[in-house]
Amino acid sequence: MAKIILFVEDSxxxxxxxxxxxxREGYQVILAIDGQDALTKLDGRKIHLIISDVNMxxxxxxxxxxxxxxxxxxxxxxxxxxxxxTQAEKMNEGKAVGVKAWIVKPFQPPQLLAAVSQLIQA
Numbered sequence: 001m002a003k004i005i006l007f008v009e010d011s012x013x014x015x016x017x018x019x020x021x022x023x024r025e026g027y028q029v030i031l032a033i034d035g036q037d038a039l040t041k042l043d044g045r046k047i048h049l050i051i052s053d054v055n056m057x058x059x060x061x062x063x064x065x066x067x068x069x070x071x072x073x074x075x076x077x078x079x080x081x082x083x084x085x086t087q088a089e090k091m092n093e094g095k096a097v098g099v100k101a102w103i104v105k106p107f108q109p110p111q112l113l114a115a116v117s118q119l120i121q122a
Contacts, residue, residue: 002028003120004045008038008052008064009082014105018051018082021109022116035064042074049120050074051112054083054090062090066097078119082107 005027009015019029030047032038034056041047050068052061059067061081068074080101081094091102101115 002026003048004028004030005116005120006030006032006038006041006047006050008032008035008050008056008061010034010053010056014053018112021113025113025116027116027120035059035061035067038064039067042068042071044073047074047077049116050077050079051082051116052079054081054085054094062093062097062099065094065099069098080112080115080119082112 005022007015007018007029009018010033015031019031022029030041032041036059052064054061065079078100079098080103081099082103082105084105086104094102100119103112103115
């Protein structure tokens with residue numbers, strides 16, 4: 001059975017590229033356009049990993065991660081932030097809410113896939 005990844009990103013082109021990349025690697029991908037949309041996808045089904053952007057409309061990635069960790073079924077779901085943010089303050093804020101990895105855009109797919117593989121097996 002394929003491992004399920006929730007990918008949260010407001011850019012349609014990035015969503016498309018990431019969905020294709022992850023699907024090609026054998027993962028099942030659930031897409032969300034922002035943090036608020038992503039919360040509606042946390043409906044009790046098993047999600048093995050969340051990948052989220054930080055800067056999004058309606059609800060940003062850090063607020064989404066914080067909210068997702070309040071849902072018992074997703075408290076221990078690992079999270080990767082995929083973002084243009086490089087400020088130590090943002091990274092520390094992410095770590096404080098439970099982010100396990102921080103990958104800066106633009107990124108190389110092998111770098112992201114290595115992080116995905118490492119966290120999804122943990």
